[in-house]
Amino acid sequence: MAKDFPTYAATQDESPGSSSNSQTKQSNEKLNSSHLADELHELASRALCLELAIIGASKECQMNSYGDALAQLARDLTVGLEALEMKLSDQRQNPDKI
Secondary structure (H helix, E strand, C coil), rough: CCCCCCCCCCCCCCCCCCCHHHHHHHHHHHHHHHHHHHHHHHHHHHHHHHEEEEHHHHHCCHHHHHHHHHHHHHHHHHHHHHHHHHHHHHHHHHHHCH
């Protein structure tokens, strides 16, 4: 099931260059970044579950190389998501490095 990502907007009475608008934008980026980190963590967890399920199913059904190939693809997905999760975490902790 797909989740909708919330959007955050400044109120209409703020002018584009106002300090309040700038603070709101920074706050929104942190909220979006936090939400993205949570969603990314959830995806990484699901990818790991998928990988383990494929490994278990391939052994039980004797899928041989097909099971190994599927498990490797799931592992690649898990590793990629974990790498993105670490990059996002680092970016959130060190925003000046961007």
